Amino acid sequence: MKISRTSAQGLKQEFNVVVPSSDMDTRIHERLTVIGKKVKMAGFRPGMIPTTILKQRYGPDATQDAVEAVIRTAVSQISKENNLRQAAQPKVSIEAFDEGKDLEVKIEFEVLPTIELKGFDKIKLEKLVVDIPAVEVTKKIDEIVTNHKKFQPLAKARAAKDDDLIHLDVQATVDGKAFKGFDKHMHVIVGSEEKLLSGALEAAVKGVKAGDSLEVTEKFSEDFGNKAVAGKDLKLELTVTKIEEPAKVELNDELAKEFGCESVDDFKKRVQEALEREYTNLSRMRLKRHLLDALNSDYSFDLPEAMVENEFNAIWSRLRQELEEARRNGTLEEDDNRSEDELKKEYREISERRVRLGLIISEVAREKKIKVEDVEIRQAIFQEAMRYPNQTKEVFAFFQKNPQAVEQIAAPILEDKVVDFILTEVKLAEKKVSPEQLIEAIRGVVPGFEAEDETTEKAPAKKTSKGKTSKAKGE
Known part of the structure; x- marks a missing residue:
């Protein structure tokens, strides 16, 4: 097998693989021998079928198996010898091959870009800390009691x-x-x-x-x-x-115990803690968004076209499905006059942003040796299974049989761990705000809290409860 690099431009590298006809004949013969030991044919004992007869009946299958084996070997060898970090599956095309002739294959690789990480201490971010007034806690308690x-x-x-x-x-x-x-x-x-x-x-x-x-x-x-x-x-x-x-519901120790609390004071304390977690989570979502914005601005490098295309196709397909569903339900609000080409341009930019951020996060994780532990994945799968209490066994079986699904559930965990790491290194200034000020600050930033004037925002479209597409800035 002769391998030569024929092109290297940007993230794309092209190799030519040539296998002599004599080598291919040997590989095909070996494959026919393996097939001959397994198949049963009238008049012949297993393993004693003449090669000529095997070639007539199983020649195409043996040839295809041999070619595929050559391609797998070539891809593995090229990747290893050239230390290629593939961005996607390589494109393979057979340039020439016939009986008695050399096999010539072209293999096109698209590799991951080299990312030189910068110091995160140059990034300045503001962390909003909510000071929850007592009246807010009382209001929440009254709401819970009333709805019980x-x-x-x-x-x-x-x-x-x-x-x-x-x-x-x-x-x-x-x-x-x-x-x-x-x-x-x-x-x-x-x-x-x-x-x-x-x-x-x-x-x-x-x-x-x-x-x-x-x-x-x-x-x-x-x-x-x-x-x-x-x-x-x-x-x-x-x-x-x-x-x-x-019946009239009053807050007392008996009612508190129905919520799993020991007393009224314990109940009030837990409500306070729940509100604090809620606002802390919203504040973190805003902080994370601003961190991702900063990373997206700070880094510029070539993006693998295949990754961008796959991301765009996924977003565009999901958008079309949501719009079609909204049309069927009669809930679509036609409030966007942009042409399809304009929308595609916008969503391609979103796809590029997502790929860029994903590569940065992956590089931070690789360089800083941040990884998702098995126990974290098991916990995430357990939480997913709890969403379907009557199908927990099926959910667990699904993840056991689909490694790709496990990767998908692990990805956001890794992202959060990397974000948490970076936030320990950035320059973080805390600012105390009221609940109302926090809500105002996350409008147009955190999904579900849209900007006051949605029609002037340009960002990923997300279907609202009415079926229209809203322009939330958050990624």
Whole structure:
């Protein structure tokens, strides 16, 4: 095998690989021999099939296997001898090959750029520290207590009204057959925003009395998950077994224990700590964004085209899916007059930023020997599994079978560890602010806190609850 470098421009390197025909004949023959030991053919004992017959039947397969083996060997050898850090899978093209002739292959590599890290102590950042007033804590406590609904038997028999809890016995049928995917006993809060399908049930129970029977028909959507009932009517035969009214909830030691606290004082302390964590997290998200902005400005180097293209395709595909979904649901707000070319240009710039920052973070991790520990990955997978309590085994199995999924879940952990490291070296000035000042400071910076005038911002589009694309600055 003869390997020669034919081109080296920027991050791209091209190599030519030539394998003599005699070498290829040997490789193909060896492959046919392996195949001959495994296959069964009438009239021949295993391993005794003539090479000519094997070549007639399995020649193309043996040739392809031999060529692929040569390519794998060449890629490995080139990478090792030239110390190449590949940015993506190399492009391989067979330039010439035929029976009795040399195999000639062109292999194009795109490598990672060389990044010379600078001192992070030149970066100046401001860390906002929230001073939470007592009235804010009291307001949060009142909110929690108010939303902690409790119910008690009716003081006097009456018809159900808003906020009452209705207990129901249910018989559900579809096309006259019992529908097993529905609870036999359920309860509904009159006037609740939580709706079952069309919301007909919630409307029907208003004004009922204990012992009443009623019949409600709901309709499954055409795209309902269970295809057997999609688009069909769900008939509910209901009996009101009990009506309860809201009970007055007061903050006392008994209520505190329902939240896992020892006393009212313990409850208040935990609410205070929860608020502090919430504001600290928002402040850190702002700080991280400003750090990434600084890194993006400080570093300039060639970016691997393949990485940028893959990132852009992923972003663009996701955006198109979100827009299409919003159009189907009738929730798209056409508030962006930019052409597709203008949008593509914007998202390509976003892709370049993400790739650049990703390479910087990877280089910091490599040079400073920062890595994600196995225990951190296991914890992240566990937390992901807890999001699907009825499918935990399937989630764990998915990660066991998909190393790429494990890499994806480890990536944000590594990013945060690198960010934490860099923040220990930058010049950090603390500034005390009120909760309102923090919220104002993170508008247009932290996702979910959009700028007052979104239409003037240019940044990644994210679908809002209304289905439109918003221009959050955060990355």
